[in-house]
Amino acid sequence: MSKQSHCNHQSTRNRGQASITVAEAGIGILLLLGITFAFTLGVPGAENTATENQLDRYADDTTTLLSNEPPRHQDQTRLAEVTASQEAFDREQDELADRVAAILPDNVMFRLETQYGSLGYPLPDDVTTGEQTVLTPNGEVHLEVWYA
């Protein structure tokens, strides 16, 4: 009888058993590493804010420069001229598109909307944009810009 129990007792001792401490420590370290990566790699939204901010500044500056430019024909400013009527818009839109493209940096695309129509490039779906709306005596002009 004693011999039997002695054999059982020996096999228990030599059974390969993983230390539970190592397993627990391993899980704990993985958890902490995960949190560390979250802090070091950063949150993706932060970069978008900086880009949007810069684009907003571009839009603001462009509308300011356009608002203060002398018109081609009669109205007070170039922007007021383009919102005066549908035919004024049709007549002026190419020139205005060229002018906006000349003002903005080369890698920035734009879309300008007035009540009579839009000019510029089509707005892509998932891109960060900056915008500025300016009021002219004849209506509103909305400019949206994004990086190409």
Add this chain to the structure above:
Amino acid sequence: MSGRKRWRDDDERGQTELPALGIAFLFLTVALLMTVAAAETGFNTAERDAIERQTAVSLSEQLIDEEAAITARQNVLNESALSQISETNLSEEYGLDSEQAVRVQVGGETIVERGDVTGGTTVERIVSVESQEVETLEPTFVDSLSVSLPRRTDAVTLRLDPPPETTIRSVRANNETVLKTENGLAGTFDLSLSMLSTTTLWFEAAGPMPRGSVEIEYLATETQKSTLTVTVDE
């Protein structure tokens, strides 16, 4: 006999060993410290970036404002006034911290730099740079007694020196009469014109008007698109 057996069973049951526990604690503590350090660095970087951006945007707004020392109008810089910003008035007039390193460039050229700027946050503004030059024109009147100024200008100095047999009776700028007399105009006159369109000067005179009778000195304004770049490094 049975008591001895039970003691040996307890001894070899799978149970936490003290060294393993100590090492596990050590690893976990190290990992925890790394996490806390990363979190703190992350927070500090985010805060510093936010402050840099806010300062840069605020400074750029002040510089392109129409009331600023270097601007002629909103978003239009006066080229001759660009030297008005210097390192000393960066903190006084523009409200900058004396510890912040700042660099302001116009069209790629640095106009003021304080401290050591390596990286930091940059804000770009679109501006026009206006430069003014005095140009002189001595027209030869071929078809009519009129001359069109090639540039829009608002300040013209007219020097009238007609030959003795000629009397200049009036001078018109576009449709507006600016000088008129019955006795004959001669001498230097300063005219103030409108910038809205180019000006054509019409002269009404009796007698020949050779070249040199009229000398026009005008201030030609040239504008060029440029960018104002403000970089702030905390």
